[in-house]
Amino acid sequence: MEPDVSIETSSMIRVAVVPIAGIPPQLFRDYAAMLLRHHTVSLSSISSFYTEHQKSPFSNQPWESGSLRFKFMLGGSPPSPWEDFQSNRKILALIGICHCPSSPDLRSVAAQFAAASKTYSSALVYRCFAFCPGDSQLEEESKLVLFPPADRQTQEFHLQTMVQDIAASLLMEFEKYVLQAESGGTILKTPLDSQATLSSEEVIKAKKRRLGRAQKTIGDYCLLAGSPVDANAHYSTALELARLTGDFFWYAGAMEGSVCALLIDRMGQKDPVLEEEVKYRYKSVIMHYKKSFIQENAQRVSPLSFELEATLKLARFLCRRELAKEVVDLLTAAADGAKSLIDASDRLIVYVEIARLFGLLGYQRKAAFFSRQVAQLYLQQDNKLAAISAMQVLAMTTKAYRVQSRASSEPFNDAGQTHVDGGKMHHHSIVSLFESQWSTLQMVVLREILLSAVRSGDPLAAWSAAARLLRSYYPLITPAGQNGLASALANSAERLPLGTRCGDPALPFIRLHSFPLRSSQMDIVKRNPAREDWWVGSAPTGPFIYTPFSKGESSHSNKQELIWVVGEAVQVLVELANPCGFEVMVDSIYLSVHSENFDAFPVSVNLPPNSSKVITLSGIPTKEGPVAIPGCVVHCFGVITEHFFKDVENQLIGATQGLVLSDPFRSCGAAKLKSVYVPNISVVPPLPLLVSHVVGGDGSVILYEGEIRDVWISLANASTVPVEQAHISLSGKNQDSVVSIDSETLKSALPLNPGAEVMIPVTLKAWQLGMMDLDAAGSKGVPTGKQVKDGSSPMLLIHYAGPVTKSGDAETVSVLPPGRRLVIPLNVCVLRGLSFVKARLLSMEIPAHVGETYPKLVQVKSEGAEKLDSTERQADRFVKIDPYRGSWGLRFLELELSNRTDIIFETSVSVDMEIPDDKESLPLCNCAEFGSPKTRIDRDYTARVLIPLEDFKLPVLDGSFLVKGSQTNGTARGRTSSFSEKSIKAELDASIKNLISRIKVRWQSGRNSSGELNIKDAIQDALQTSVMDVLLPDPLTFGFRLAKTSSDNSVKLDSPKNSDMETNYHVSGGSIVAHEMTPMEVLVRNNTKEIIKIGLNVICKDVAGENCVEGDKATVLWEGVLTGISMEVPPLQEIRHIFSLYFLIPGEYTMLAAAVIDDANEVLRARARANSLDEPIFCRGPPFHVQVNGTS
Template sequence: MGLTCRIHRNYFKDTFGLTNQSWLRGGVIKAKKRRLGRAQKIIGDYCLLAGSPADANAHYTTAIDLARLTGDVFWHAGALEGSVCALVVDRMGQSDPVLEDEVKYRYYTIIQLYRRATLQDNAQRVSPVSFELEAALKLARYLCRREVAKEVSDLLMGAADGAKALLDASDRLILYIEIARLFGSLGYKRKAAFFSRQVAQLYLQQDNAYAAMSAMQVLTMTTNAYHVQSRKTSKPDHASLKELGASNSNADSGKAHPQSVVSLFESQWSTLQMVVLREILMSSIRAADPLTSWSAAARLVRSFYPLITPAGQSGLASSLSNSADRLPWGTRCADPCLPFIRLHSLPFHPSQRDIVKRNPHKKEWWIGAGPSGPFIYTPFTKGGTSGTSKQEINWIVGEPVQVMIELANPCSFDLVVESIYLSVHSGNFDAFPVTVNLPPNTSKLVLLSGIPTKVGRVSIPGCIVHSFGVITEHLFKEVDSLLLGAAQGLVLSDPFRCCGSSKFKSVNFPTISIVPPLPLLVANVVGGDGSILLYEGEIRDVLITLTNAGTVPVEEANIALSGKNQDSVISIAHSTWKSALPIKPGGEVTFKVTLRAWHLSLADLEADGSRSPANPRRIAREGINPFLNIHYAGPSAAKGNGEVSLPPGRRLAVPLNICAVQGMRLVRARLLSMEIPARFSEAHLRPVSGKDNISDESNMLHNDISLLKIDPYKGSWDLRLLELELFNPTDVVFDVDVSVHLDGTIVPEDNTADVACHKTRIDRDYSARVLIPLEYFKLPVLDASFFVKENGSDEQLGSKVATIAEKNAKAELNASISNLISKIKVRWNSGRNSSGELNIKDAIQAALQASILDILLPDPLTFSFRLAKDAKPANDSNHSTVENVGPSAGENVLRCKDPISAHKMTHMEVQIRNNTKEIIQMNLSISCKDVAGENCFEENSATVLWAGVLNDIQLEVPPLQEVIHPFSVYFLVPGDYSLQSSSVIIDATDVLRARAKAESPDEPILCRGSPFHIHVVGTE
């Protein structure tokens, strides 16, 4: 060190020519100037305090020059900072951008000087770090506004980094408080909350209750920023926001957080929110504040149960219990804990739903007040009605009501709810509490009840729950928002779904009005309220008892019918119940209703057919029964001004549950295919074909037996048989009588010649078949003249005439079928002295229409292939029917009986038959395809050679005649092939267009035959 000093002195001596005395004399002068500069800085401070910024600025300028000359960095920064303060005070109230830039420039210089002083004067007794941080805070405080928020934020974050160099915890506490306050003034809630948490951590390092209380208060101020605030402090203007300077700001770093329940469950905040609540819980425990600790634990377990382990959940439950032990009994808390509660439904009694307003100017006030649908309490209303909403419900004073809610406990501990009841703030409803035990991870439906006490409106926002020793209010809307957030992916978990509850649509609590006490009628059917079992046509008397279970007498009433099958109610004993009015509370009246079972429809028959034949339907179907609509009302009340007040009336719907059972079941009806000769006696044929004037008995084949002619298209030319299969599933015997009406007359039942229509007895669990011979009737669609007569009158109408002809044809076809069905009557009578007629119209019509296309409507052209060498058709006559005209043809497949050898010329013929009574000109084409569906006749890749003409063959087929077109094929490759012929009819007539259902007169008529499969084998 000494050598270094000597070299240093010699260096100055050689450079400046100074002696040791002169060097020492220069140090003394420098020290005097440093003291003078510091004195000038202190004088400037006093002048500034005295209110003379101009004099202070002059002294500060002198101090700055002396400090710069002597290298006194620390005092240089202080003097420069004083000059800035004097400049700002001198121009107070002026917003000059130049002044702001000057202040920023000088303060950045001051911060740099303090930083250099920190490095050079590290051994000084007072560290300049605090002065540097104070300068940064002063500049941030001066610039604190949203336009320069980025610059202010950088200054504050730099000051926060410098806090690590502060040794005193109190200094760091003050620094963090100021940083949090400035961030709050900028509207940066998250950063303000972060440094507030740093303040709370410093408080918690102190081991005393007052520091813990301060930490708890500071942490409570941060709950809004982290969206874990208590419900009682959830309003936007409270003290914490004002203290943080964010009362006029709703954003944090450009983001807006909605004040909703869903925001409590944001997944990106989950861990941080849990930490904040845990810190509040720990600080409140140390501060001996049991209510705050209970609230923090409740928010933790309710909001973040999916992220907490079972052990942690049990620990929170213990904390809740311990906090409740230190609270007085009956303490209320604004923050709910478990369970989660949602509104499930309102299971109202029908009497509470059907309340009818009475019109004082309308005597028959019940007219138009009944349901508009077929159900007892229909959800549908008429389009013209207004003034009433589906969400409006009336409750009656003194009559208990119920509300069904669903509770969920998604945690791993048993939850005991000491009491839960509906929350009503209107004061006109008495709620009844219940106790509920919820095992871990379970949900339960609970019915909460109560009694309305006063007339007026009632609002039920949620439930009051007493659990873990504290009373809280659970709101339905909060859980609805939670479930909506779960559906949108904003919530950690759905508490009801994780407890095994099914997905449920949220229910809005309706508007409820409480009306005065009303009478209450209860209806009972004597003999039981079950279904009244009646066979078709049976008549029975039913006794109905009405009892007044209310506290008000029934003074007026009216009974009317509604619903379906009203004609099944023959009579109502109105005089009986009218003579019993008024019905006092507890009184009753019994009257008689006479019923008759209706005829079952096709839908009823199908419903019965889906069940076992031995077990017929014994339950009445909903929506098909009649109802007794009983409108009744109590006495009128007098108002204070002399007017009369009419309380509302009520509607009681009494369903007459008639179970109309088919005594005899029609299993099926079908038109028999006459593939074999049918034998009938002369007595069978005479009434059926009597209009054919069969009078020559010598023309009969036999005196008592006739063989009918066979139709090649599965039917007889002169007679058809309709088979009805009947089944008796009941416990009684039915006698069936089938009668056929011919030409407007009825064949007498005692006619011995009518042996085909005699009575048939069917015992229980037995079936029988009844054959009904039908007279011959020719359907219009089979005769070509039918189409001609629709089109021949005016050929210029074109497709419009064809469309009209087709409609007329269908109408005439349906008329013919209806005429035939109307001639058949199937009557029955049973041991119950009741009789009826079997409804067979739909079954017979379905049986006939199902056979029309197969039996009565052949295609215009029929195609078939055969080998020419033996001149034997390749398919028999029973399978020569081709497909219908259209692209769907070709499903029925014909095959060659014997295989064909490859590499040999095979001579074949295609046979085309005209099934109409007109000449058909056409273009015939023949195609061959392999198993892959490729055309084998293509020139480039042909695998089959041919001789003859296969495309665009001009042919003319006479009516009801056949033409044959020969050709030869030579198969090159063994395998399976299919031949198919198709033709385009040239100049198609209106008959063919009507048969093909052509839409326009220019549309080509295409006929395609069934594929003819050939198996080709190789040669040895």
């Protein structure tokens, strides 16, 4: 049996082409390739070489259209025992090829060729072609055909000429042979013919047969000579004779020849009639071959191979899609027949042919099946060459079984990739990816490839097969089998040169995990060329990922875009998985980038059995342009492979669909990962890069609540590009804690050249901790760190950019290099400092002494001011300075502070009075000195701080309030009171706020830090509750004075409003003596704007609180009226009532004035909180002390 047979094979002249004299194989293949192109030589072209020696037996030779066909047998072939039966099996010509430079001695070449030609006894023409002879060789006389060195075209032309010459010689030899055969000289035998001595009857039969056989052979030669008509004539004769003699074998042979002649004659036509004819005749050929089967020598030789060959020839002839069924039947029959073939190599050939024909038919799976049969036959031969063949054959099947090596299926993959890149894959295409998961078959095929590769000593193929097997079918392989494959990989790698690459990845599985966000230090911001503040809108500033307002702008900017900068290292996270039962040592793994503008840094990883790992791969972009990362290059098991993310991704998709065996990552316990969209990465030219650090350490700044501190931030340009623009802004929480940023310093330092550094001072004021923070701090004790994590610290955002364009190109101006954003988190850790417990407003009245000496200055000033403009607010303050209360009503704001920290605090309270320009406010100035005393609060102690409010009480609780209120009621009764109340309230609030804002509680801690306590709210709460009492003056105020000494004084009595009241107290003390008539006067002042009628009573009490004016034991005598003094007090005026007292006993007495208001109006009633109209309204003055000295 021979491979590659077809019906036309019978018309081909077999020419052996052999290498002569050590020609290098590569050159031999080259020269032979040149020769092979001349497989068909037209008769017309050889006519010049042809000389008719005698009358040609090929009378009907088509000189115009016919041709001779050659079948070049490279390397020659042994003679076939069947060459008498089919003349086309004979080697009819021998061509030797030699390369002169490699064999200088032409004579020895000639000798070698002569020796070689001995083995080809059937050859009719011998030629030896010598290529590239030297000059000396050219001159030598030899039988060799020398091809002088020339260009390829010339050589080919020469070669063509020589082939035509050979063709002509052969034709002449054929004529000679046919003439000789016709004369009946030769005996034609086949191995089929009985070796036993022939009986007489058989001898006669044999003679008749001989004639038929001779005719068939002549027909063969006619066919070879390219004369189908002649051939057909001889075949017809032969058929007739063979039929008569029952020589079925030769009958079938002649029939085959006749079909071939028919086809040659009708070259190129394929009408159905011809087809039917061929089919019909071949059926009979097959039948007759079958008939010629002789039982007795079946063990030795059998015509079966001819039958199968004929079947295959017919199948090849019919091999078209439309006739698939017939072809399949034929091939199935051939396959059936093959198993009874004696010779294993014949069976091999049959299977090869069947596989090829199925392949031609488009039945890839069938073809693969028979290819695998071929491979198995090869593997049975157990030698290296057979193993190589087996491997190659199996490699061809991999496509049908879908286990092909990546190297051989590259174009397919590429197509898939572009498709997938478009976006989401359709379900259909996912399925198509996992189509034909015949895992059992695939594993078997791969195992066979591995076996054959190992046998044939092809480590790379073995490695690749083992890798594919391991990677795709690890779940189906036992741990022992996995270990075996791992060692197969290792063994193969040992025999491979270092750095071998293989298209098929083994383990581990690699998938893209994520692209870590650029650290906030290096953020890249697209510049908006249209606006000066180009950073606006470039980054989400709010707490929400999506804001409808920014949506419109940013819709065009792809979120998935990633910008890398030349020269700045980047990182990509990938996840590796080793689902197998052995340890995988990845010698190196790095990102594979095909765009050649990226330097990847390899790392090595060790993956324990059944484990997965996320690792960081880094690299540096080197050139601008787009970067695509399709996968990783892995050096593992001694071979370098490229692992594509896409493959694993597809596999994972398949796993979710249940189409793939298993998910390698999940089986390793890796977390489920949403598929990562690979962003478009582009590399931009170098950008400036600012590096910041906080001077004095980057750790968080620990501040107590309210502490103020300056922080220095140093900015350095760490890139090669100067910073030309920079802008500082704030973001994050607690932005108001940044009191000031000296952005001018930065501005003035621009452009910041590479390497330059600038320091920016930032003033921080620690914020108040919220309730939550306090709780957390309280429970944890040490809140450090937590605060930072909370992200409650403010951040400095510095947007900066390099030069706009480097070159002056007009076009590039529009394309701005992006700017950057530097985020400097001001890591402020706020500790709870002094904590506020509560605030209270305390009021205290110190009775005044009835005396004569008063600080006149105050009185005068006050009076003057009052008189000048009583309606003006500012003046009112002074007018209404509470002289008429007759006592020093002292009010304190008491703050209770506790110190839960571990250091000592010292607090000082100050009231910042913004001093009104036109005011000569000595007392006001005095009050500021209140800040001087410091209160020390030890750790874990609570302390109270008193803030005296007296000083600023009057300026605030001025008469204007009351005045306004009374005005409203008095002058414009028609107005709604609600309006006035509102305005009153508003004014009240405003004044309270004003007051509060002036109170500052400063502290200094033991750590030498200082700050301010923010307790405004607390104070406000405290004040609000008692505001009415504090703020509203009584409608009437009373005062006492010694009348006799006041004559030279002003008529008014005023209570001192100095803070140095101690002195006043003493001064006013000692002027009343017992047993003397002491004239006194009581002053009643109307604080409203309407006349008030009152009934005034004056009471004097002794130390025990007994009324000492009236009753049995009165110790004080009096003159004048003390009770029921009715008087009318004009608005904002005062009335004096004089009386005298005679103290019998020295000591301390208290004077009290009280009045019953008649016809009280609404305001008064409201002030007194009277419920009904009938209720009498009392107004009582504060007690005045009288110190009565003894006479002695």
